[in-house]
Amino acid sequence: MDATGAGRSEFGCEGPSLLVVGIDGSNTSWRALHYAFGLARRQRGVVVAVFAFMPITSWDGTSAAFCYTGEELADELHAAVESLSDEHRVPAEFLCAQQDPVRTLVEVAATRCADAIIVGASEALSHKLFGSKAARTIRRSRCPVIVVP
Secondary structure: OOOOOOOOOOOOOOOEEEEEEEEEOOOHHHHHHHHHHHHHHHHHOOOEEEEOOOOOOOOOOOOOOOOOOOOOHHHHHHHHHHHHHHHHHOEEEEEEEEEEOOHHHHHHHHHHOOOOEEOOOOOOHHHHHOHHHHHHHHHHHHOOEEEEE
16 A cells, blocks of 8 residues: 555445435425435435426316425425535535436436435335335335335
């Protein structure tokens, strides 16, 4: 080994450095977001927070004016990501997409060569029967998926 330290590993910096986290405003996604920032802070990593939603449409195929579309929540989540980024001193990016959340998470992780995807566990009873977004993400992802309870 030479004087530059080549060949040495730095203690505490061998974990994931680019984390993609799925957020949707649920309690478990808030926990996943906080977990991602804590992990990124310890590993000197970067967080890419992704909010993806499917727009609700009416029976005639047009966007339903009376239905919640997600834009309001996107603003709240974006502000929270910026606040946590400042608080933890971790670089972060917020992405919002109007498409399938699982597909979006997997595509962002693949495009950015993410080290891991972090998602919150579903609390919905129907997901125990039909499968959750977390389970679908695990099946489709090429990188590790961390599911936060």
